[in-house]
Amino acid sequence: MHTTDVAILGGGIVGLATAYRLLERHPGTSITILEKERELAQHQTGHNSGVLHSGIYYKPGSLRATNCREGKLAMQDFCRKENIPFDLCGKVIVAIDSSELSQLQKIFERGKANGVQCSMIDAARLKELEPHAAGIQAIHVPESGIVDYRQVCDRLGQRITEAGGKILTSAKVKSMFRKQGRMIVDTLAGDVEARYVINCTGLHSDRVTRMSGQVPTAQIVPFRGEYFELKPTAQHLVKSLIYPIPDPNFPFLGVHFTRMIHGGVECGPNAVLAFSREGYYKTSINPFDLLESVTYRGFIRLAWKNWRAGWGEMWRSFSKPAFVAALQRLVPEIRSEHLVPAPAGVRAQAVTPDGQLVDDFLILENDLVINVCNAPSPAATASLNIGKLIVDKLGDRLGT
Numbered sequence: 001m002h003t004t005d006v007a008i009l010g011g012g013i014v015g016l017a018t019a020y021r022l023l024e025r026h027p028g029t030s031i032t033i034l035e036k037e038r039e040l041a042q043h044q045t046g047h048n049s050g051v052l053h054s055g056i057y058y059k060p061g062s063l064r065a066t067n068c069r070e071g072k073l074a075m076q077d078f079c080r081k082e083n084i085p086f087d088l089c090g091k092v093i094v095a096i097d098s099s100e101l102s103q104l105q106k107i108f109e110r111g112k113a114n115g116v117q118c119s120m121i122d123a124a125r126l127k128e129l130e131p132h133a134a135g136i137q138a139i140h141v142p143e144s145g146i147v148d149y150r151q152v153c154d155r156l157g158q159r160i161t162e163a164g165g166k167i168l169t170s171a172k173v174k175s176m177f178r179k180q181g182r183m184i185v186d187t188l189a190g191d192v193e194a195r196y197v198i199n200c201t202g203l204h205s206d207r208v209t210r211m212s213g214q215v216p217t218a219q220i221v222p223f224r225g226e227y228f229e230l231k232p233t234a235q236h237l238v239k240s241l242i243y244p245i246p247d248p249n250f251p252f253l254g255v256h257f258t259r260m261i262h263g264g265v266e267c268g269p270n271a272v273l274a275f276s277r278e279g280y281y282k283t284s285i286n287p288f289d290l291l292e293s294v295t296y297r298g299f300i301r302l303a304w305k306n307w308r309a310g311w312g313e314m315w316r317s318f319s320k321p322a323f324v325a326a327l328q329r330l331v332p333e334i335r336s337e338h339l340v341p342a343p344a345g346v347r348a349q350a351v352t353p354d355g356q357l358v359d360d361f362l363i364l365e366n367d368l369v370i371n372v373c374n375a376p377s378p379a380a381t382a383s384l385n386i387g388k389l390i391v392d393k394l395g396d397r398l399g400t
């Protein structure tokens, strides 16, 4: 049996950032990352939009707001130190008509309260920044940026290994139990005995929380986000990041345009129920996952309350003209022939039994296990700070 001080379950950006911070604070601690895939960052982290979020949207004082602000600076420092390209290309959040102005103002006030560098701009300034965007008014956030989070994860993995950490891939965690004050983690790569366990398993975090003996307060419901990419001939229509006013009832930001760090422009994502926790295609169906979602009280309540919005998202998923229409609200010159399908991502969204989407980060802990139960966007931006928060929670327990 392999023994370790800390077993970190999940090799996405949150698990890796936690391991990195742990070794930084407690050098010499033995750490083992257990990842079920053959490579790191194959799920949410490897399928995201690559945006360095500024933290403008989040409720002041929430974990998302504070960790996003500090985490973004930490991510930029890490990238600078490691020569990983990133670009603070700026972003605009646009109000298309007067009905959206009050919501725009609310976002602006949140941004100010969160200490985000942002300004309210008129249509003329918007045209200078994004000549092809529609909108009567907008918020300009010059500090928003783009990066490749897979590249960040590769480097984190390298630094963790150099500092003595172990990364075991193809090591799916099947169960765990307590034995004499330690945790025994049963994986496909063998058993691991750990003094402490940190669960960062994203789309499976509720199931793994249950394995650890804790009862999750919310269930993960997977939402697929589908994307298109602009063909090279249409890429001039977007200079940086163009976002709509999001629906305040949902934690998703609405279909938007994202310039990517290695070139190209991504358009999307929408948000539809994924029929499998790792269902990247419309045809990916896992009967167990699907049944678990559609029979969950929380999901039924959520769907009942929001059937109109849900139906709109589904319609956009099956109808390219509907997707194009959503994009044309932001950039009217976009045409269907400018778009080619791009890989989708699946978000792990925690939903409470009464049908609420948990919009803040959610961490549950006992004496031996820390479970990251909800780490939605901007968790990639915030990851180095989430890692720090978890290391704080481990506190003096390590005794190093």
Ligand SMILES: Cc1cc2nc3c(=O)[nH]c(=O)nc-3n(C[C@H](O)[C@H](O)[C@H](O)COP(=O)(O)OP(=O)(O)OC[C@H]3O[C@@H](n4cnc5c(N)ncnc54)[C@H](O)[C@@H]3O)c2cc1C
Residues within 6 Å of the ligand: 009, 010, 011, 012, 013, 014, 015, 034, 035, 036, 037, 040, 041, 042, 043, 044, 045, 046, 047, 048, 049, 050, 051, 052, 053, 171, 172, 173, 174, 200, 201, 202, 203, 204, 208, 225, 269, 344, 345, 346, 347, 348, 375, 376, 377, 378, 379, 380, 381, 382
């Ligand atoms: C479409 C989309 C766009 C997004 N855009 C952005 C963005 O632009 N900026 C931003 O900051 N955030 C963005 N996010 C959010 C961000 O990507 C996630 O919040 C973040 O990646 C979560 O990281 P994680 O490590 O918790 O999860 P993951 O990256 O999903 O990692 C979890 C890991 O756990 C492993 N695992 C699961 N079960 C087990 C098991 N039983 N045993 C062992 N290993 C297991 C998985 O294989 C996986 O590697 C986006 C997310 C999505 C889906």
